[in-house]
Amino acid sequence: MPDRIVTATAVDGSFSVVAGITTELVADMQRRLELAPTASAAVGRLLTGAALLGASLKGKEKLTLQIAGDGPLRGIVADVQLNTPDEIGARGYARRPDVDVPLNERGKFDVGGAVGKGFLQVTRSFEVGQPYVGIVELQTGEIGDDIASYLMTSEQIPSVVALGVLANPQGIKASGGVIAQVLPGADEATIRTLEERARAMPPVTTQIDAGATLEDLVTAIAGPLEVRYTRDYALVFTCTCSRERVERALLGLGRDELEKMLREQERTEAVCEFCKTAYVLSHDEVLALIERLEARS
Ligand SMILES: [Zn+2]
Numbered sequence: 234m235p236d237r238i239v240t241a242t243a244v245d246g247s248f249s250v251v252a253g254i255t256t257e258l259v260a261d262m263q264r265r266l267e268l269a270p271t272a273s274a275a276v277g278r279l280l281t282g283a284a285l286l287g288a289s290l291k292g293k294e295k296l297t298l299q300i301a302g303d304g305p306l307r308g309i310v311a312d313v314q315l316n317t318p319d320e321i322g323a324r325g326y327a328r329r330p331d332v333d334v335p336l337n338e339r340g341k342f343d344v345g346g347a348v349g350k351g352f353l354q355v356t357r358s359f360e361v362g363q364p365y366v367g368i369v370e371l372q373t374g375e376i377g378d379d380i381a382s383y384l385m386t387s388e389q390i391p392s393v394v395a396l397g398v399l400a401n402p403q404g405i406k407a408s409g410g411v412i413a414q415v416l417p418g419a420d421e422a423t424i425r426t427l428e429e430r431a432r433a434m435p436p437v438t439t440q441i442d443a444g445a446t447l448e449d450l451v452t453a454i455a456g457p458l459e460v461r462y463t464r465d466y467a468l469v470f471t472c473t474c475s476r477e478r479v480e481r482a483l484l485g486l487g488r489d490e491l492e493k494m495l496r497e498q499e500r501t502e503a504v505c506e507f508c509k510t511a512y513v514l515s516h517d518e519v520l521a522l523i524e525r526l527e528a529r530s
Contacts, residue, residue, distance in 0.1 A: 262280060
């Protein structure tokens with residue numbers, strides 16, 4: 234079943250919900266990056282969170298979530314954009330894709346242990362003007378809690394965030410999430426009600442694995458209150474790397490560094506961290522880059 238994301242609003246205007254099934258995307262990333270189980274759970278949760286927040290993007294805006302921690306994973310990144318008004322493109326990576334740690338005492342992936350203490354940085358890039366950057370200290374490193382903390386601290390939106398990745402030795406079995414946000418002017422009890430429902434419902438991945446639809450996920454958090462569905466997106470892996478971007482990055486290293494490359498290696502290889510595409514530049518191509526730098530100066 235292809236991945237999808239839907240948004241809905243309570244008819245009384247008290248909260249909105251975005252729900253997503255991200256199993257295909259996370260399975261794709263797991264295979265591409267050869268992520269170990271704990272690393273795949275961490276990247277999968279961050280990707281799912283980013284994809285859900287991606288439903289708030291407009292036009293050419295972009296959103297990047299970066300976690301830097303002192304645990305063995307060191308860092309994970311996810312970013313999203315709108316490929317079309319109805320399609321969200323996402324990608325992600327882990328600095329240490331081979332990290333695997335024992336399950337925690339509840340028999341779940343110890344994502345918090347693998348991430349450690351650190352920070353979540355969220356960057357929203359707009360079509361024009363400076364990007365907005367919000368940074369929060371990690372609460373638990375479990376990612377869902379950390380995104381909720383970011384939404385509360387940086388965007389002043391009380392939210393409930395539930396993200397999950399279910400994996401077995403064969404790969405990713407189910408992945409998805411729900412974010413419910415209190416809308417301006419809503420009753421103060423709204424967030425408590427949403428939190429109680431989130432605690433009472435089975436984990437998102439248990440629901441998806443049992444065949445739940447996105448609408449079932451929305452209903453599980455919305456409860457008896459009627460909701461109106463507002464948007465429906467396809468979700469696909471999208472990498473924006475290109476040879477041109479690689480050349481620009483190499484140019485940014487400067488003349489000395491490029492000349493050192495020429496002396497030390499026959500050819501220069503740059504591998505995209507997100508999709509693993511390898512870009513190879515011959516001796517002459519690196520030389521041409523140096524000439525471009527000279528022409529500029
Ligand atoms: Zn790429």
